[in-house]
Amino acid sequence: MQKIILRRLVLSIPTLLIVSFLIFGILRLDPDAAVAARLGEGYTPEAAEQLKEELGLNNNIATEYVKWLGNLLRGDWGTSMYSYRPVLSEVMPKVGVTLELALVAVFFAVVIGVPIGVVSAIRQDSWLDYVLRGFSVLGLSVPGFVVATFVLAFLAIQFKWIPPTQYAAPWEDPVKNFQQFALAGLILSLATAASVMRYTRTMMLDVLRQDYIRTAWAKGLRERVVITRHALKNVLLPVITVIGLTMATLVGGTVIFETLFTMNGVGRLLIRGVYERDYPLVQGITLLFAIAVVLINLIVDISYSLLDPRARG
């Protein structure tokens, strides 16, 4: 078991190195454009030269990368060009909001996706199945930000309700926290919920045709017991991998949803960074998101092999 965890950990090191190099390299693809965009119109060559020096764009890319990587590992992620504070201390206080949003979305995805998938499978080809599958097609196709825009406009007009802007921790003001995260998390989860639903349905149909399920029926067990005790156990396992696979999309979605619902998270900080052309901040946040996705997939892989003895080969 420890060997598997160790092997997966070792495999994710080159992935993270390549990710960091890609993020580092983009800024150096076209240094002149980056400098020009930052300085705006009518800048002097001296100012451009100074900015290039400041960003280390004049030096050899390999030495700069090693230096940058070394600093990263020591916890120095650069300094924001907007607030002149270290990138890490800008980002870290906001991680909680983004994390909570993502967790709420995953929670809804499972709570909505799994039961609907199960019902759809055990009533295969009934009208209920068609209706539920129709909803999942809609969930996959209609972009979350379109749904969210409509819902927010409707709530603002009908109930004069706009999402609260000041963050309230769940242990301080649970009601306000719920107001902030429930709706955003629910709409953000729709696409993932739809994937989870489709996958659960397919797996369930597969499992229900297996011999041990027939044995359970033959023993005279009730439907509820057959489904929940026997079938569901083998269905839920692969569903974990679907959640891992959709994580990158979900994490990207938090950027839009934090902006729409005015949440003070990392995603919205990224938008500020992009707006201010704060390159160190943008690099740092992109790297953080990528690390998060790699870590989540690592956890998914490990928990999969923990839960399923067959996957330990």
Add this chain to the structure above:
Amino acid sequence: MADAAAQVVIAEPLSRPAPGTFGRTVGFFRTLMRTKPLGFISLIIILLLAVLAAFPGAFATHEPADTRAGVRLQKYCLGPQDTFLCPTVVEKSATFGDRNVPGKLSNPFGTDQLGRDNYSRIVYGARNAFYVGVGAVVISTALALFIGVTSGYFGGRYDAVLQRLVDAVMALPVLVVLLAATTMLGGATFGKLIVLLGLLGGFSGSRVIRSAVISVRSAQFLEAARVLGATDARIMVRHVVPNIFGPLMVQATIGIGSIILAEAALSFLGFGVVDPDQPTWGQMLQISQQIASIRPDQLVWPGLFIALAVFSFNMLGDALRDLLDPRLRGARGSFG
């Protein structure tokens, strides 16, 4: 008389000739229509949008950037004036008094807050959506094909190294990378978006191609070709690629949908291509969103078209998966 005898022979052939490429194509669409009605409808929608995209000038009633296309914020007008098909808006103003803004048939989807014609902007938006979508998919398909085929065919250390690179690109959330990369490259242009989305899609799409290649790698016809002395390059091009055509088409179709979606998301955040002559659906949604609490109807058109395009490409991709790629049948559940 001899002619009549010849006709009889022609009218009753002994066996039906094997269908040519054209016959097979027609047969395929017939199968699509019969077995996957939803996929067939999606194909029709895509073709209609493609016609709009190809000839926007023929369909648009105004120039997309024309701020005198109508009075500001007209409502839709799809029929005779002052009916439910073409309502009149009463614009309330404390200083100038109330003012009636009737709909006009030349602005079927109404106008935005700058007085530009929504319908024409949707039409030109279709052109830009297809331009980015198809352009990026061409790059991503070529890249996915190259990585997937060589990686799956050769395997070994080459595969192991390349797959770490694929892992890395797949760990990058598309929207976040788009935001970061367009900023660091000095702002978004359609060209940059096509290349970026093409590269991102190519790496992640190569996984499916690779596993399809691995599943045919040990097939006997490849062994036969090898015994006959075919080179690796020849085997890959002549024998492997035709056998993974199905998953390739499915990937490309679904890819266009997700690229249109990614571009719309970027524009919606306000960091897409900023050019009044080049409207995009995402940008229209962003402009509408600013006044959504006063005029929510403005959200409908861009929202509808983004959803329609993404929906159609997804549904067509699903239908193609079921028809072209029996191995994956039911992998994501089958629809329509």
